[in-house]
Amino acid sequence: MKSSAGVWCAALGVIAAVAITAAAVAGGVSGHEGARAETAAKKITICLLPKKKGLPYFTTCAKGAEEAAKELGNVELIYDGPTDGSPEKAAGMVDRWALQKVDVIAVSPNDPEVLGQAMKKARQKGVHIITWDADAAPDAREFMVNQATGRDIGYALVDTMAKDIGGAEPEGEVAIITATLTAANQNEWIKHMKERLGKYPKLTLVAVKPSNEDQRLAFQVTQDLLKAHPKLKGIFGISSVAFPGAAEAVKQSGRSGAVLVTGLATPNDMKAYVHDGTVRSVVLWNTGDLGYLTVRAAAALASGTLKAGDHELDAGRLGTKKIEGDQILLGQILVFTKDNIDDFDF
Amino acid sequence: MKRVLGQRPAAVRDGGAGARAPARRSLMLAGILILVIGVVSAVNPAFASLRNLGDLLVQSAPVIIVGCGMTLVVLTGEIDISVGSLLGLLAALMGVFASPQHWGLPTAVVIGLTLAVGTGAGLLNGLLVTVGRVPSIIATLAMLTILRGVTEFIMGGRWITDLPPGIRALGTGGALGVPWCLWVAAAVVGVSVVIARRTPLGLRLYAVGGNAEAAGLARISTARVRIFAFMLLGLLTAVAALVAVPQQSVVESGIGVGFELVVVTAVVVGGTAIRGGTGGIAGTVLAALLLGSIRTALVFLNFGETATYWERGIQGGFILAAVLVDHLVAARQGSGGRFIGAAA
Amino acid sequence: MLHEGVIALLLILVMVLAAWLEPGFISVGAQLELSTHAFELALLALPMTFIIIAGGIDLSAGSTMALASVTLGLLHQAGTPLWLASAAAVSVGAAAGAVNGIFVSAVRIHPLIVTLATLAAYRGLAEGISLGRPVSGFPEGFQWIGAGTVLGVPVPVLVLIVAVMVAGVVLSRTVAGHWVYTIGGNELAARHCGVPVGRVQFGLYTLSGMAAGLAGVVFAARRNTAKADIGAGIELEVITAVVLGGVSIFGGRGTITGTVLGVALIHELRELVGWHWRRDELILIVIGVILVGSVLLNNLASRRRA
Numbered sequence: 001m002k003s004s005a006g007v008w009c010a011a012l013g014v015i016a017a018v019a020i021t022a023a024a025v026a027g028g029v030s031g032h033e034g035a036r037a038e039t040a041a042k043k044i045t046i047c048l049l050p051k052k053k054g055l056p057y058f059t060t061c062a063k064g065a066e067e068a069a070k071e072l073g074n075v076e077l078i079y080d081g082p083t084d085g086s087p088e089k090a091a092g093m094v095d096r097w098a099l100q101k102v103d104v105i106a107v108s109p110n111d112p113e114v115l116g117q118a119m120k121k122a123r124q125k126g127v128h129i130i131t132w133d134a135d136a137a138p139d140a141r142e143f144m145v146n147q148a149t150g151r152d153i154g155y156a157l158v159d160t161m162a163k164d165i166g167g168a169e170p171e172g173e174v175a176i177i178t179a180t181l182t183a184a185n186q187n188e189w190i191k192h193m194k195e196r197l198g199k200y201p202k203l204t205l206v207a208v209k210p211s212n213e214d215q216r217l218a219f220q221v222t223q224d225l226l227k228a229h230p231k232l233k234g235i236f237g238i239s240s241v242a243f244p245g246a247a248e249a250v251k252q253s254g255r256s257g258a259v260l261v262t263g264l265a266t267p268n269d270m271k272a273y274v275h276d277g278t279v280r281s282v283v284l285w286n287t288g289d290l291g292y293l294t295v296r297a298a299a300a301l302a303s304g305t306l307k308a309g310d311h312e313l314d315a316g317r318l319g320t321k322k323i324e325g326d327q328i329l330l331g332q333i334l335v336f337t338k339d340n341i342d343d344f345d346f
Numbered sequence: 347m348k349r350v351l352g353q354r355p356a357a358v359r360d361g362g363a364g365a366r367a368p369a370r371r372s373l374m375l376a377g378i379l380i381l382v383i384g385v386v387s388a389v390n391p392a393f394a395s396l397r398n399l400g401d402l403l404v405q406s407a408p409v410i411i412v413g414c415g416m417t418l419v420v421l422t423g424e425i426d427i428s429v430g431s432l433l434g435l436l437a438a439l440m441g442v443f444a445s446p447q448h449w450g451l452p453t454a455v456v457i458g459l460t461l462a463v464g465t466g467a468g469l470l471n472g473l474l475v476t477v478g479r480v481p482s483i484i485a486t487l488a489m490l491t492i493l494r495g496v497t498e499f500i501m502g503g504r505w506i507t508d509l510p511p512g513i514r515a516l517g518t519g520g521a522l523g524v525p526w527c528l529w530v531a532a533a534v535v536g537v538s539v540v541i542a543r544r545t546p547l548g549l550r551l552y553a554v555g556g557n558a559e560a561a562g563l564a565r566i567s568t569a570r571v572r573i574f575a576f577m578l579l580g581l582l583t584a585v586a587a588l589v590a591v592p593q594q595s596v597v598e599s600g601i602g603v604g605f606e607l608v609v610v611t612a613v614v615v616g617g618t619a620i621r622g623g624t625g626g627i628a629g630t631v632l633a634a635l636l637l638g639s640i641r642t643a644l645v646f647l648n649f650g651e652t653a654t655y656w657e658r659g660i661q662g663g664f665i666l667a668a669v670l671v672d673h674l675v676a677a678r679q680g681s682g683g684r685f686i687g688a689a690a
Numbered sequence: 691m692l693h694e695g696v697i698a699l700l701l702i703l704v705m706v707l708a709a710w711l712e713p714g715f716i717s718v719g720a721q722l723e724l725s726t727h728a729f730e731l732a733l734l735a736l737p738m739t740f741i742i743i744a745g746g747i748d749l750s751a752g753s754t755m756a757l758a759s760v761t762l763g764l765l766h767q768a769g770t771p772l773w774l775a776s777a778a779a780v781s782v783g784a785a786a787g788a789v790n791g792i793f794v795s796a797v798r799i800h801p802l803i804v805t806l807a808t809l810a811a812y813r814g815l816a817e818g819i820s821l822g823r824p825v826s827g828f829p830e831g832f833q834w835i836g837a838g839t840v841l842g843v844p845v846p847v848l849v850l851i852v853a854v855m856v857a858g859v860v861l862s863r864t865v866a867g868h869w870v871y872t873i874g875g876n877e878l879a880a881r882h883c884g885v886p887v888g889r890v891q892f893g894l895y896t897l898s899g900m901a902a903g904l905a906g907v908v909f910a911a912r913r914n915t916a917k918a919d920i921g922a923g924i925e926l927e928v929i930t931a932v933v934l935g936g937v938s939i940f941g942g943r944g945t946i947t948g949t950v951l952g953v954a955l956i957h958e959l960r961e962l963v964g965w966h967w968r969r970d971e972l973i974l975i976v977i978g979v980i981l982v983g984s985v986l987l988n989n990l991a992s993r994r995r996a
Contacts, residue, residue, distance in 0.1 A: 053970055054599045059503035080968040083498050083599075088920070089970070091913070092727045096965050099720045113826045113915035117837070181655055181822035182919040208651055214603065215594050220405050224645035227392050227401075244596045252518065252593075269507050269596060480985045481939045487926060488982035495974030611806060620800050655821045659814025666793075666807040673799055 044302045045102040046295055047078045049093060051110035051134070051185070052085035056266050057240050057287060058108070060346040061133070064288030068295035071316055075299050078102070085213070087111035091118035098122035104298040107141070108133035111184045116140040128301050132294040134185050138326065142301065142308065145294045147285040147330040150185070154192025156283050156333045157262065161234045162200050164260045164280040171202035172233025175225050177218050177246050179239035181210045186238055193236070206232070211242040218245025226253050237263035243282075247273040267336045267344045274341050282336040288346055290330055293318060297328050368626045371617030371672060375632035378668070382639055390646040398642070404593075406638035407527040408433075408586040412605075413612045413630040414538035415579030420613050421542070422572050423555040423622030424475060424482035428489035429583050429609055432467050433602030435493045436460055436587035441506035441597035444513045453512035461584045467493070468580020472573035490606065501599040509592055517592030527589035534582060538627045551575060555622020612637055615668050640664055693936030693988050697951045700984070701958065708962050715965050722843060726912065728957040729846040730755070730905045730921065732950075734928045735935075736857040737898035739949040741801075742932055743861075744894055745874040745941030749805040750790060751902045751928060752921035753812035758783040758906030760816045763825030763916030772832050780903040786812055787899015791892035801895075809925070816918035824917035828910060836912025846908050853901075858946040866890065874941030930981055931956050936988075955980070 048065050050058035062079045069077040078097070082089035087110045095118055097105050105127055109115035112135065119129045119140040132145040148156070162170040176193065178186045190208060197203055206229050211218035218241060226232060226249065235250065237243030243263035247270070250259045256278040264283055273279040296315045300306035306313060313328055315321045322329050336344065387394035412429055419426050442448045443456040451459070467489070474485040520526050542548040553561040554568045561568055591597060616633035618625025644657050708715045715721075734751045741748050758779040765775035786808070793804040838845045861867040869890050872880040881887050902921075910916040935952025937944025956977060963973045 054498055054501060054503050056503065056505050062503070078968055080964075080970055083494075083970045083974070084603075084923070086922070088913070092961075093964060095723060095727070096961065099723060100714060100965065111824075111915065111917075113824060114913045117913050121837075180919065181817055182824070182917055184824065187822065207645075207648075207654070209645070209654060212604075213600055215596060215598060215601070216590070219594060220401075220642075221645065223401050223405075224642050227395065227398050228390065228646045228648060230392070241598060241600065245594060248593070248595050269505060272507070272595060474982060474986075478982075478986050479989045480982055484933050484939055484985055485982055487930060487933075488978040490926070490978070491930075491974040491981075492978030495971045495978070498971035498974075607806065607809070611810075614803050614806065620802055652821065656814065656818040658810060659818045662807055662809070662811025662814045666804075666811055669799060669803055669807060670793070670797065673797060 042303070043074055043076060044072075044104070044299055045076045045078065046298045046302070047080070047093075047097045047102050047105045048132075048291070048294065049090060049105065049107045050079070050081040051090070051108050053081035053083050055240055056269060060266055060287040061291035061294075063346070064291030064293075065295045066291075067288070068292040068299075068316060072295070072299050075295065077295065081108075085110055087114040091115055094118040094122055098125045098127045101125075102127060103302040104128040104130065106130050106132050106145070106294050106298050107136070109136045109184075110134075112136040112140075113184075128298070130294070130298060130301065132290065141326075143297060143306070143323075143326050143328055145290065145297050145330065146327040147290045148333050150188035151192045152333060153264070153283070154189045155196045156335070157189070157236055157238065157264075158193050158196040158200070158203075160281045160283055160335055161236065161260065161262050162203065164262060165203075165233055169202050170200050173204050173206045173229055173231050174234040174236065175207040175209065175229065175232060176205065176236045176238060177209055177211050177221060177242040179210070179242065180212050183239070189238055203234075211239065211245060213239065213241050215241050215245040218242040219249045222246040222249035223253065226250070226255065226259065232259055234260045234262070237261060237265075239263075240265045240269065244269055244273070247278045251276065251278045266346055267341050268346060270336070271341055274336065274338055280337060282341065283333060284336065285330060285332070285334055286344075286346075289318060292316070293321060293328065293330055368617050368624060368629055370675070372626070372628045372632055374672060374675075375616065375629060375636055375668075379632060379636045379639065382636070382643055386643040386646050390648070393643065393646045402635065402639055402642055403528055403531075404525055405642070406634045407531040408590040408605075409608055409612050409634040409638065410531045410631050411527075411534045411586040411589075412579070412583050412609050413616070413634050414534050414627055415575075415582035416609050416613050417616070417618050417625060417627055417630045418538065418542065418551055419482075419572075419575045419579050420618050420620065421551045421555045421622050421625060422568075422575050423558065424572055424575070425610065425620070426471060426482065426486045426576065426579055427606045427610065428467075428471065428486040428493060429579065430602040430605030430607075431490045431493035431497070432464065432580065432583045433587050433605055434599065435467075435497045435500075436464055436584050437591040437597050437601040438497045438500045438506075438599060439463055440513070440587060440591060441509065442500060444510055445506045445508050446510060447508055448506070450510075453510070453516075456513060457516075457588060460588055461581060464580045464582075464584025464587070465577050466580070468577040468583075469573065471580070472576035475576065476569035476572055494603075498599050505599075506597040507595065509595070509597065514592045514595075516588055517590065517594070527593075530585060530589050534585065535627060535631055542627055547571070547574070552623060555619075555624075557623070608637070611665060615665055617672070637661070637665075692991060693984070694945065694948045694951055696984060696987060696991075697935060697948065697955055700980070701951060701955045704955065704958050704962060708958070708966075711966050712962070715962060722847070724961050725847050725957075726844045727961065728953060729850060729908060729912075730924060731927055731931060731957065732850050732953045733853060733901050733905050733908075734898075734924065735931050735949050735953050736853055736946070737894065737901045738928050738932050739857070739935075739937055739944055739946060740861065740870055741894050741898055742929075742937050742939060743874045743941055743944045744870045744891065745877060746794060746801040746891065746894070747805065747929070747939075748787075748790065748801065748895060748898045749925045750786070750808040750812055751898060752924040753809050753816065754783050754786045754899050754902035755906040755909065755921035755924070756816040756918050757786055757812045758903035759910045759916040759920055760820040760825075760918050762907055762910050764820060766828065766916070767825050772829070776907045779907050780900055783903020783906060784896050784900040787896040787902070788892065790899065791895030794895060795888040795891035813918070813922075820918045822918060824915050826915040828914050833911050833914055836908050836910070846912065849904075849908070854946065854950060861946050866893075870894070871942060874938075874943075876942075927956070930977065934981055934984055 069075040091114050116136040123129050129141045130143045131141045135144045209221045235246050237246040243265045247261045250261050261279050262281050270282045293315050311323050313321045440460045443451045443459055474480045475482045550571045554571045558568050612634040613630050616629030761782045762775050762779035790804055793799050794801045869885045872885050873887055909920055931952040932949050935948035960973050963976055
């Protein structure tokens with residue numbers, strides 16, 4: 001009797017697991033079915049690849065991208081990326097989409113080399129490739145939708161920190177909490193941050209620590225840094241996971257305002273810290289606009305209205321956007337502060 | 347037959363010298379811990395501050411809480427590598443339950459539901475292992491990927507940033523100046539030690555792990571004991587989620603990635619035999635503290651930027667060294683390979 | 691044999707489903723191109739099959755891969771000829787495996803514990819010597835190893851076919867293969883029967899390291915980059931594939947055929963879900979369910995027969 005009851009329990013458990021999965025699959029299917037149903041004559045399929053799926057930063061970009069796709073009407077938008085941020089998996093997706101003969105693949109490369117190889121191969125198959133958010137080698141793509149170069153970001157972060165610390169010659173120790181030690185984008189920014197720190201001789205960088213994309217670890221490392229370096233004036237949290245972790249550690253140590261935290265994140269995730277004074281400035285750009293512009297550019301490229309050598313792009317609600325060389329420029333980096341952060345909702 | 351790995355219960359592993367192994371391990375770990383704290387404090391006195399030692403405890407609390415449950419599971423000869431993904435799922439569910447933008451349930455209900463889901467996941471693991479006869483490392487490996495995928499679905503690319511104050515208080519509040527997570531960790535350690543040492547159930551845990559066939563002959567329901575251990579581990583993972591996740595303002599989908607490795611490492615370095623039967627809570631707790639202190643110590647020693655790149659290497663080397671030294675000491679004492687249950 | 695049958699059936703089902711949903715997916719061209727995605731998984735699964743049959747496990751394969759690729763990159767940067775740098779990288783992989791082997795066979799610490807420690811240590815070593823920086827810019831000739839084709843078949847796949855055949859023959863037709871099963875079946879008995887248990891174990895872990903080293907070199911050639919974070923988490927995928935293929939995690943049972951089927955099933959599932967549903971998180975769920983489902987199904991079937 002007992003063992004048969006056990007078997008039933010197990011069977012129920014398995015059925016529950018299968019049901020959950022089936023529901024998940026059904027959810028996944030229905031999400032795409034709608035997009036597939038409409039068959040226009042000149043349909044353009046655009047794939048939008050984020051560095052890591054599941055980050056609100058990219059989700060908000062995708063929202064803008066969907067908006068553009070809807071406006072254009074003849075665009076089928078596919079948004080997918082590795083949930084663990086693995087560049088190899090992302091490259092695998094580029095390979096698959098190229099085989100499916102989509103029209104344009106817009107890539108935000110988490111590793112320019114690994115993705116670059118796949119992008120070149122896809123180009124050889126006649127698929128249009130552009131980059132957005134981050135760039136790869138020039139011969140791997142046709143255009144880049146550029147919201148900010150690594151240099152712009154690095155400089156903006158350091159300048160923002162210097163301004164927040166204040167004074168004619170900002171002074172004090174600063175530290176960087178990065179994503180992982182091997183993160184290509186972050187390492188690029190750090191290089192330019194160090195370069196820019198040269199302009200502020202009294203700001204000294206005392207540590208660059210990894211948070212391994214773990215908010216809790218960013219929190220702990222910041223706690224450690226605050227104690228190990230009592231003269232610390234500023235902390236850069238340069239991944240969207242490290243930033244809130246670092247801010248929370250400063251807040252809980254009771255040193256909000258005395259130790260300033262800045263970094264890159266979507267404003268909604270940081271509003272509370274900006275209002276309580278732990279964070280004075282959040283550096284970013286309008287992510288929805290970035291996704292929107294990317295899809296606009298991709299569609300123009302596929303339909304032939306955008307060609308190499310063009311100097312302007314009609315970008316719908318964003319007006320006309322300038323193209324410098326192969327860089328389609330989104331515009332200014334935004335700095336969110338107490339005064340303006342509530343005006344943004346993304 | 348239901349071992350984690352390996353073929354049979356180690357030929358020689360019973361009473362006698364074996365009972366000394368966990369105690370020796372705990373003593374050694376405590377010694378190293380004191381040594382690390384002493385040396386680092388000599389270089390940078392800030393390390394020995396009460397505040398830092400307190401933070402060290404808080405940082406290790408989730409590993410200690412889940413480690414207690416894991417120790418009991420490993421004692422029965424099983425393993426659960428899904429705890430990291432389960433922690434992530436529970437964090438996401440807790441966020442969805444509590445967030446006013448989603449379900450907005452009262453705090454008590456959120457706590458109850460989270461604990462229930464955690465225990466349920468443990469039950470599912472236990473059933474797969476006992477009734478379904480799936481080796482625990484396989485069953486929980488499957489759960490590791492499934493639960494992570496489900497978590498991504500639930501979060502849908504969004505984070506939860508509006509945990510209500512009642513839930514945040516679980517992570518940031520405390521009593522008598524001590525954060526809740528430490529009270530909870532202390533209680534969990536206490537209860538686990540009592541279960542393992544003072545109850546018939548504890549005896550059964552050791553018996554099932556020591557020799558499942560003999561335990562079967564002695565009419566111990568090995569299945570029930572193991573299901574209990576898995577359920578307890580699931581419950582404790584939920585407890586860890588409740589006190590640790592609200593320490594942060596943001597619930598994201600990547601919480602708990604790699605956490606299972608930290609917990610299993612703490613259990614193993616703590617001297618619990620991977621094949622079950624010997625070991626104990628004290629070793630796990632000390633190992634969790636030691637592993638936590640090494641990472642912090644490297645920040646305080648401040649070797650410079652280059653050294654940052656060697657931190658993971660130093661940690662890995664340290665684990666290897668700890669296991670090796672203990673093994674060699676054990677061999678010299680003539681109880682060779684006891685704690686790790688060396689092959690036959 | 692039963693388990694292999696179940697997996698083969700599942701594989702056929704997946705392909706039929708694919709043919710129905712996405713005719714383009716099952717074309718030879720697409721399959722050949724996608725096959726390179728499974729290279730690391732398949733190459734590492736071969737030695738893992740041996741190790742698990744012998745009652746062990748190796749969690750450090752992904753980290754060893756990174757260590758080897760970083761070695762290659764740094765030597766290349768320092769001006770070492772690429773063939774020599776590649777040989778050195780494979781040797782470093784073998785040495786890393788040998789260290790695991792010594793701890794398991796001579797010191798006799800449980801392999802799960804040894805490789806859990808070296809999983810962290812080797813990754814850390816790779817990060818330390820490379821300071822987290824990638825090396826790229828390998829010459830065209832070298833990239834051929836990873837990206838070239840012979841008669842339309844990618845070079846890594848050819849390497850793999852040879853490796854599978856060698857592994858299959860060694861495991862099923864040689865004394866060494868027989869020893870592996872004997873050790874996994876009952877180590878104590880194997881020792882009494884005069885099987886050189888220590889030497890076999892040492893050899894297996896060294897081989898595993900060597901395969902990981904080779905995977906690291908091919909990775910560098912394929913992606914034109916050598917860095918310390920490659921192969922993270924691949925060990926769990928490899929174990930999933932091997933177990934899915936019917937190798938008993940307790941040792942003593944399993945075949946190369948099964949492993950190949952397991953790898954193929956995981957690979958095709960992953961590619962198909964990515965191709966059709968385009969939701970990365972779904973892949974995790976599907977693979978997990980298939981893994982636990984296949985073992986459950988097998989248990990159920992064998993219980994009925996018994």
